Amino acid sequence: MRLANLRGRLVVVAGAMAVDVAEASEGRFSADPQAVFAEWDAFRAWSASLDWSASLALARGKPFAVEELGPPVPRPPQVFAIGINYAAHASEAGYPPESAPVTFTKFPGCLAGPVCEVELPSGTVDWEVEMVVAVSRDTVRVRREDAWDHVAGITLGQDLSERTSQLAGAKPQFSLAKSFPNFGPTGPWLVTPDEFDDPSDLAISCALSGETVQSARTSAMIYDVPELLVRLSRVCRLFPGDLVFTGTPSGVGNARSPKRFIRPGEELVSELEGVGRLTQRFVAATADG
Incomplete structure (x- = not known):
């Protein structure tokens, strides 16, 4: 469904x-x-x-029309986001592959539907395509073998990131830097896990201005969906309708040499096998933005 x-x-x-x-x-x-x-x-x-x-x-x-769709989970009680969850991305970001997953939040006000316009707050906005799961029920200390029963569905997300503010200060500011308006597009819909032959092994990719910049399979995650829910629910109570952004594969702009960031007028197209596509168009910040 x-x-x-x-x-x-x-x-x-x-x-x-x-x-x-x-x-x-x-x-x-x-x-x-x-x-x-x-x-x-x-x-x-x-x-x-x-x-x-x-x-x-x-x-x-x-x-x-897909342009009429909003985020399939519009007001999640909590949004968990996972960093460093693909070995190749850990390598490009300078983390050892055995690192514990970095966990932060994207504030719900950044969520948007599958097709939207995004205003660039700076010249250092980066892309991060991710599989996103929605929680189906109260979850505390879930067992790994039961974890998929606590997933309502799978959708696609972009964890857009403003790298200047993220890396400013003594410690990185992940959450604020990833929560500008429309920095969390999701969709186009939420697909229940029973629709997939294997919900843990899906092709995921994104292309910027027609150039494929990320391409992987979700089976390459260091910590798969059951393991993430086990680890999160050991600490936090998960609520029905929570979202978990599960991490991005390699290919982000900040790790390239030279670095590559999104420019006004560009279009970002993200895809997840069995789910669908997101399309974001980017514009320069307005004078009073």
Whole structure:
């Protein structure tokens, strides 16, 4: 199943059509895309009773454009972000491959839908394509073998990063530097894990102005999704609807020689196998920005 946020309403994407969940459930489930996580098990049981095939889409669905979609998880209680989770990226960033995962947050105000315009606050904005998972239920000290049962779905994200402010000061300022407006585009929808042959092994990539700058498989993660949930839930209680950005592969601009950052007028296209595509267009900061 593919869940999306269409103009602020929860929909199931069936083919090229969107079925409004509140209408299809006759009000049993809210139109609010965030509210579904509080009733995830009930929602999954209800959705399993329906045929989300073309016949249902034709009867109840409406066509839509991807530009109309917002972030599939619009107001997560918590957003966890993982750094240094691919060995090649650890190497290019100067970390030993056995490093514990760097954990920070992207503040929820930076989240955006799959197609958006991003204002560049400086000339040192970098790209970081990532697989993102949404938590399905309260999670405390989850066992590894149970971890995927605590995942509502998989989506695609960009952890856009302003490197000057990130590296300013005595210690890096990860969270603020990664939370400018629209610095967390996600989408285009949330795909439940049962849609994948192997949700731990997906092709992921991004291209800047037509040049592929990152390309890997998520199976190359040092710490896979179950291990991340185990480690996070040992310390923090995870809530339904939380997001976890799982880390980026090698190829970021800050690690290149010479360094390469995003310029006004450029377009960044990110892709995750079985999920879809993000498209961000970048503009210069306004005079009062």
